[in-house]
Amino acid sequence: GIQVEQSPPDLILQEGANSTLRCNFSDSVNNLQWFHQNPWGQLINLFYIPSGTKQNGRLSATTVATERYSLLYISSSQTTDSGVYFCAVEHGGGSNYKLTFGKGTLLTVNP
């Protein structure tokens, strides 16, 4: 099956720093999504981004589908950005769509 690898697995930042999280995937995908899992366990949609670049406040994401990777940028990080960031790829066709997750990047932002 398709492989989704995220890096780094862990990241510790001081408040105000910038960071880049990476997601590599092993095969063509229909779509790609970034999630933030907050300390209460809730999975929050960040971006639904099959290709190109999207921005939402201090966060932005870029997917280069032809090279099979996506990047999530966090600028001016805040303590509330802490949590696990997951990349997930949608693959399949017909009635057989599935979402496969990477193992996540654990981000800790210290005050």
Next chain:
Amino acid sequence: DAGITQSPRHKVTETGTPVTLRCHQTENHRYMYWYRQDPGHGLRLIHYSYGVKDTDKGEVSDGYSVSRSKTEDFLLTLESATSSQTSVYFCASQGNGYGYTFGSGTRLTVV
């Protein structure tokens, strides 16, 4: 997200008992999914549904069954709970051309 709810939020059950988890969505989404989240494994797909009465297995389906008798409801049943099924269970739904939305999760402990 208000459009998808899971019940119960927490459950403790004994080994060998059947357990049913419920997922309810109000978005009229065609696709629904059940995942489990475990340390070191990320989120793994258990079963999914692509319409009423249309379901299929994911990568970790052994010991689980599902049913979907209405668009809005997707039930996950552990036929005879085991300690290895202690986990956090997430339900998700997806509409055509939109990202996946996750419920708040059910924390299940099998003792």
